[in-house]
Amino acid sequence: MKKVVKLTVNGQPYELYIKPKTLLIEVLRDHLQLTGAKRGCETGSCGACTVILDGMAVKSCSILAIQADGGEVTTVEGLAKGNELHPLQKAFLDHGAVQCGFCTSGMLMSSKALLDENPNLDKQQIKEGIDGHICRCTGYNSIVRALTDVVKGEYKEVK
Amino acid sequence: MSKYSVIGTRVNMIGGTEKVTGNAKYTTDLTLPGMLYGKILRSPHPHAKILNFDTSKAEKMLGVKAVVTGSDTIGKKQGIWRRFPELCDEEILCRTKVRYIGDAVAAVAAIDEDTAEEALGLIKVEYETLPAVFDPMEAITEEAPQIHEGVELNINVNRHIEWGNVDDAFKECDHIREDQFVCSSQAHVCMETHCALASFDYNGKLTVWTSTQSSYYIQVLLMGMLGMREGDIRVINPYTGGGFGSKFELDSAQFCASLLSKKICRPVKIVLNREEEFTATKRRTPMYYFLKLGAKKDGTLLAKEVRVITEGGAYTAMGATALYLTGFFSSFPYKYPNYRYDGYRAYTNTEPTSAMRGFGAPQSTFVGESQLDMMAEDLGIDPFEIRRKNGMTPDYVVPGQAFIQSCGLHQCLDKIEAHVKERGKLPPNHGIGIAAYGFMSGGIFNWFDTPYSFSAAIVRINIDGKVDLFTGANEIGQGSNTTLSLICAEELGVHFDDIRIHSADTGICPPDLGAWGSRETLMNGNAVKRAAADAKAQLLEFAAAKMGVNIVYDLDIKDQWVHLVDRPERGVSYFDIVKEAIRGRDGEVIIGRGHYTPHRKGMISPAYSFGIQAAEVEVDPETGKYKLLNVTTAHDSGKVINPVGIEGQLEGAIMMAGGYGYCEDQPMHNGKILNPTIADYMMIRSLDMPETKILEIDTYEPEGPFGAKEAGEGLTNPTAGAIGNAVYKAVGVRINTLPITPEKVFRALKEKERKQKR
Numbered sequence: 001m002k003k004v005v006k007l008t009v010n011g012q013p014y015e016l017y018i019k020p021k022t023l024l025i026e027v028l029r030d031h032l033q034l035t036g037a038k039r040g041c042e043t044g045s046c047g048a049c050t051v052i053l054d055g056m057a058v059k060s061c062s063i064l065a066i067q068a069d070g071g072e073v074t075t076v077e078g079l080a081k082g083n084e085l086h087p088l089q090k091a092f093l094d095h096g097a098v099q100c101g102f103c104t105s106g107m108l109m110s111s112k113a114l115l116d117e118n119p120n121l122d123k124q125q126i127k128e129g130i131d132g133h134i135c136r137c138t139g140y141n142s143i144v145r146a147l148t149d150v151v152k153g154e155y156k157e158v159k
Numbered sequence: 160m161s162k163y164s165v166i167g168t169r170v171n172m173i174g175g176t177e178k179v180t181g182n183a184k185y186t187t188d189l190t191l192p193g194m195l196y197g198k199i200l201r202s203p204h205p206h207a208k209i210l211n212f213d214t215s216k217a218e219k220m221l222g223v224k225a226v227v228t229g230s231d232t233i234g235k236k237q238g239i240w241r242r243f244p245e246l247c248d249e250e251i252l253c254r255t256k257v258r259y260i261g262d263a264v265a266a267v268a269a270i271d272e273d274t275a276e277e278a279l280g281l282i283k284v285e286y287e288t289l290p291a292v293f294d295p296m297e298a299i300t301e302e303a304p305q306i307h308e309g310v311e312l313n314i315n316v317n318r319h320i321e322w323g324n325v326d327d328a329f330k331e332c333d334h335i336r337e338d339q340f341v342c343s344s345q346a347h348v349c350m351e352t353h354c355a356l357a358s359f360d361y362n363g364k365l366t367v368w369t370s371t372q373s374s375y376y377i378q379v380l381l382m383g384m385l386g387m388r389e390g391d392i393r394v395i396n397p398y399t400g401g402g403f404g405s406k407f408e409l410d411s412a413q414f415c416a417s418l419l420s421k422k423i424c425r426p427v428k429i430v431l432n433r434e435e436e437f438t439a440t441k442r443r444t445p446m447y448y449f450l451k452l453g454a455k456k457d458g459t460l461l462a463k464e465v466r467v468i469t470e471g472g473a474y475t476a477m478g479a480t481a482l483y484l485t486g487f488f489s490s491f492p493y494k495y496p497n498y499r500y501d502g503y504r505a506y507t508n509t510e511p512t513s514a515m516r517g518f519g520a521p522q523s524t525f526v527g528e529s530q531l532d533m534m535a536e537d538l539g540i541d542p543f544e545i546r547r548k549n550g551m552t553p554d555y556v557v558p559g560q561a562f563i564q565s566c567g568l569h570q571c572l573d574k575i576e577a578h579v580k581e582r583g584k585l586p587p588n589h590g591i592g593i594a595a596y597g598f599m600s601g602g603i604f605n606w607f608d609t610p611y612s613f614s615a616a617i618v619r620i621n622i623d624g625k626v627d628l629f630t631g632a633n634e635i636g637q638g639s640n641t642t643l644s645l646i647c648a649e650e651l652g653v654h655f656d657d658i659r660i661h662s663a664d665t666g667i668c669p670p671d672l673g674a675w676g677s678r679e680t681l682m683n684g685n686a687v688k689r690a691a692a693d694a695k696a697q698l699l700e701f702a703a704a705k706m707g708v709n710i711v712y713d714l715d716i717k718d719q720w721v722h723l724v725d726r727p728e729r730g731v732s733y734f735d736i737v738k739e740a741i742r743g744r745d746g747e748v749i750i751g752r753g754h755y756t757p758h759r760k761g762m763i764s765p766a767y768s769f770g771i772q773a774a775e776v777e778v779d780p781e782t783g784k785y786k787l788l789n790v791t792t793a794h795d796s797g798k799v800i801n802p803v804g805i806e807g808q809l810e811g812a813i814m815m816a817g818g819y820g821y822c823e824d825q826p827m828h829n830g831k832i833l834n835p836t837i838a839d840y841m842m843i844r845s846l847d848m849p850e851t852k853i854l855e856i857d858t859y860e861p862e863g864p865f866g867a868k869e870a871g872e873g874l875t876n877p878t879a880g881a882i883g884n885a886v887y888k889a890v891g892v893r894i895n896t897l898p899i900t901p902e903k904v905f906r907a908l909k910e911k912e913r914k915q916k917r
Binding site (some may be wrong): 029034035036037038039040041042043044045046047048071075076078079080085089092093094096098099100101102103104105108127128130133134135136137138140141142144145 | 171172173175176178179180181182183184185347348349350351398399400401403424432434515635636637638644656803804806807809811812813814815836837838842843845846848850851865
């Protein structure tokens with residue numbers, strides 16, 4: 001028994017006809033070909049699939065697409081404006097906060113939600129904010145440095 | 160002009176922009192028209208005979224397009240030690256016997272994942288269970304069941320290393336220590352699980368996109384297992400979500416996807432789930448260590464004897480190499496005049512153990528550096544002093560084994576000692592432990608039996624001066640594409656962004672052994688540098704003629720400027736020379752070639768990194784819980800090519816090696832791994848991550864490109880040992896088994912208290 005779900009993803013409205021058990025990550029990756037969000041585990045414990053749903057960072061592997069019905073989703077593909085990178089993306093690059101890159105999309109989306117909520121995060125808050133994510137390459141400190149520099153205003157957003 | 164204009168600069172990682180925008184496509188993201196989804200059925204038994212397969216129900220299920228079992232293979236066993244047929248012991252799809260929980264027995268290709276998963280449930284495999292053995296110490300007894308036919312006492316491999324006269328030397332020692340240690344397993348936990356998309360076409364050609372550390376190895380191993388010709392198989396390595404030693408052997412996703420695709424000529428993708436990743440791939444080799452160390456009163460180390468038994472799991476994998484390297488690196492980084500190693504690898508009915516970042520050296524460094532601190536304490540010598548007294552120096556020969564050229568160990572000791580002194584008196588229950596280490600810059604081993612050079616590169620200069628660099632090196636997140644492009648640009652005298660790198664596609668790149676053993680910077684770096692030098696020489700021939708220079712002058716290119724080395728202002732544009740050189744050669748494009756195989760560099764590696772690490776912990780004596788506060792490292796990796804890359808390697812290694820020391824473990828019950836999820840497998844997360852600091856060392860390795868050597872795995876070696884020594888300094892308890900969990904510290908503290916009361 002399929003259901004109709006309406007979602008706005010990165011500003012684009014979609015109407016999808018899906019099985020009720022379909023996860024949000026499956027809609028994004030398999031139906032919309034937005035493969036930036038990754039599947040790293042089946043237990044909601046790695047954070048690689050994180051996207052922003054109605055302003056909140058959510059693990060898209062742990063939420064049904066029908067639960068997001070009518071919602072607005074931002075994925076990593078919606079972060080840059082045209083070919084101009086978001087400050088977080090620039091900071092991640094400059095600080096070497098990206099290695100294999102598999103956790104990066106989730107890490108960026110959590111970071112964005114964190115900064116949207118509190119643009120003046122301190123170091124401890126940043127560490128707490130990304131503690132739900134596994135990065136097996138960088139050791140996190142470069143990610144914390146990248147976020148710190150964004151908080152400090154070293155990277156300006158293009159309006 | 161400064162000596163170098165490109166290497167050593169801070170650049171954004173190649174491919175980084177694609178990664179931060181979500182645009183980078185990993186194997187797991189790929190789809191092809193008509194693609195099917197594959198799933199693998201695995202053994203629930205640790206040891207059993209396969210009596211019968213019945214796939215008829217699964218084959219009839221709607222949506223299922225192909226089912227394969229061991230009966231569909233050509234019956235070969237594979238292994239990465241190809242020179243030794245007896246060590247090629249893994250069928251991947253088992254035909255008559257399963258040897259661990261997770262061994263693959265069948266695979267299905269269907270129109271979607273759900274259908275494939277459901278079909279697995281319809282396959283009937285009839286087993287006759289056999290007695291199993293899980294502990295390597297039990298596996299090597301007469302009573303243990305035999306896991307591989309004809310392998311007595313389940314001893315898979317043994318290795319012996321010896322120099323000097325150990326027995327005589329022990330007689331001369333003032334003090335001898337004998338200690339035992341146990342090193343646990345560890346999971347790689349690559350964020351991208353093992354996966355492959357295989358497409359076999361009606362022309363008989365197979366293309367495999369896969370998450371791998373060595374496209375070349377996978378190509379050759381598939382050739383053997385499928386009975387195909389090497390040239391009919393093309394392996395492409397898209398963006399790859401980590402490797403850490405887990406992805407340079409042929410895995411079940413690659414083999415099953417290829418076999419299924421070959422059966423029906425349709426593309427098949429298999430992505431292992433996280434539980435399979437934990438239980439049915441490979442893992443770090445657990446080791447049981449017996450150490451005997453003898454010294455003079457003044458701290459001079461005279462002799463060391465090392466005996467190791469490793470838990471091999473069900474198959475050889477890269478475990479034979481880990482067994483050898485842990486033996487060699489047990490002597491590191493010290494000048495033992497007398498040394499003996501005996502290592503045995505036992506087959507067990509557990510997930511196979513193999514390579515993981517550091518390759519046996521994190522184990523040997525943990526045990527060796529723990530015991531060295533114990534020896535220093537017995538003798539009343541400072542830990543820095545005993546390391547300084549015995550540490551390797553430049554141009555040292557390890558008897559019969561290795562020749563060390565550059566060695567910055569003593570510089571590292573000075574820097575770390577100054578750092579510890581600067582820290583001053585520590586608060587109560589704090590401790591700083593140190594560990595010294597070294598590692599190879601790629602191995603001089605050819606058990607794979609490649610007829611090709613170890614590394615190769617091709618540089619093609621286009622009419623507009625842009626450069627295409629082709630290399631077999633695999634970029635897995637460690638940054639080899641960036642490092643190699645920096646080397647290419649420096650040698651050729653162009654800018655970093657003039658280079659476009661094409662890597663690890665066996666269809667277009669020359670073969671390279673891949674990203675393991677910390678080999679890419681030195682080995683592939685040398686090949687790239689030579690290819691760039693070859694292309695440059697071709698350009699300079701034209702430049703010399705055009706400029707009409709006296710033959711006593713040397714020409715070079717730097718910053719896109721072709722010039723006289725002694726008169727840099729006299730020159731011409733690189734872009735003009737490229738155009739004219741191509742025109743002058745009847746339009747033939749400029750192609751430079753380079754290759755590298757180490758020669759006359761001993762038996763282990765062409766060059767070695769060295770370093771010292773200091774870890775500071777704070778222990779709560781009530782609970783045994785401790786916090787890793789700060790890890791400071793002085794690492795000698797020769798000339799730094801890619802500074803951003805090194806910082807990343809260092810901090811990442813501390814997360815991984817700190818986890819090995821602190822919390823990562825894979826407990827088992829009757830061969831079943833009990834924590835096969837990221838929720839249950841404890842790793843260091845951002846809140847537990849210590850502050851990290853690098854102290855720079857200036858050395859130059861004559862064998863490396865521009866003086867560079869490894870900076871990948873060596874950094875994984877010291878942390879567990881430094882943590883162990885730090886905990887001891889903080890609260891006076893010595894933990895001899897990894898991981899050093901708070902629970903173990905708590906129990907040891909209680910035991911210490913009891914003893915003191917008596």
